[in-house]
Amino acid sequence: METRTDNAVVAPQLCFGTVRHRRLRPTTNAFDYGVYFLRLPLRTLGAGAFGPRLFSRNRFNLLSFHDRDHGDGKQALLPWIDGLLRAEGITDADGEIWLQAFPRVLGYVFNPVAFWFCHRIDGTLRAVVCEVRNTFGEKHCYLLDTGAAIGNGVELRARKQFHVSPFCKIEGGYRFRFMRSLRGASERTLACIDHDDASGPLLLTSISGSAAKLSNTAVATAFFTYPLMTIGVVVRIHWQALKLFVKRVPFISKPLPPSEPLSR
Template sequence: MQPPDAPVPQLCFGQVRHRRLRPRANAFAYASYYLRLPIRTLGAQGFGCKLVTRNRFNLLSFFDADHGNGERPLVEWIDALLESEGVHDADGEIWLQAMPRVLGFAFNPVSFWYCHQAGGALRAVLCDVRNTFGERHFYLLDNGAAIANGSELCARKVFHVSPFCRVEGGYRFRFLRAVRDDGEHTLACIDYDDADGLLLQTSLSGLATRLSDASAARAFFGFPLMTFGVVARIHLQALRLWLRRVPFHSKPAPPEQKVSR
């Protein structure tokens, strides 16, 4: 049994924003929701809900096999990855932020593993990035010490995501968390710079609610077929860029190393 002050699974409601600056300006925003799960505290436990389940089909569901390497327990996998990358003090809570499966289907363009020290400070962030070609890559954000709220973290781009961007340049990440009167707010910002400077700006915001049947019903019925819509929007935006004659780049082979910085 968990102590009364133990972290609990969350369902966050917010917005995705994306802006391209050149060679043709393009911007969009849409409402979204995602799970935030305290993986270390949860262990192998379920969520105690009827409408959202773990490793079992439902309106909303979370399958361990969709994350990590699909084989080892999630905590064991992330701890081993961090150790292999020289991060030895992320021994606190691990919060996994990802979209659930909706009616059994999920596509997460990016999931975030927020890895904390025992004292609560954020120590590292693992970004699990996927493209629509079925490929996947991990960017490990680690500055060698505790990460201050909102500080900038950088990673070199090595993985193909969009045919309208070359595999060059790098990403700048910022993660912010604030507790206000209406609850806990989170914000992840990603800026992409190519050889000519800032090209893309993306952000994902959310207001956390406790994961429950009520919040799951709000998500499922308020945002019908949300994960299917993610894939549809990706292809719709790609079509818009193609029609506007934004240069198209062929997909290179994925990097041999699964984890980069």
């Protein structure tokens, strides 16, 4: 397999793939299900539309993307991410910014995590911002920054500071790995997020997908293959929570919201 680290393809993508999740303790619980997600080259797109008639930007459609669903919900996306990076001392992420997230389906979306892949002008990955949400309507951003270019598959770490699940304490940290690769003409992406607590690995999660051009055909395929996918994301979250409750995994009440919007 040929490893790909550049940004030669700068058209919006709809990726078809799988979410996987495995809990290791105090009882095992695992699931996987099919999903699709967007990868959007924000600098190339600017404020323009995406093209397909079945996909809209900032208005209702079968599938859509609304700028206010990301960033601070107020600023345009590029000024927001560029400002965040500058505030953290990152001034060389002047290449493409790829945003990976679920689209709205019939106007509804819930993104447990969205990724901002921030590249240098030469195409190397400089930093990643992970935009995490919980079902209480709260959001927290983790900045992954090594101070240099980030290689394909390199492990990145961040201390956990945000309440996501009532079955996990706010302790320990995350291990991230991001990979892009080519197999023939097909581009594949993989994002792994593993959570370790004081006793070691606790949760192993990933989202993977094969990229397709964002087209009417791809939108129709996604919509009819996975009807009401984003509603299904929330339903599955609560279903898995019920299974953990039945298995008597300790329940942890939600603490106060974090006081800082960004952490490393």
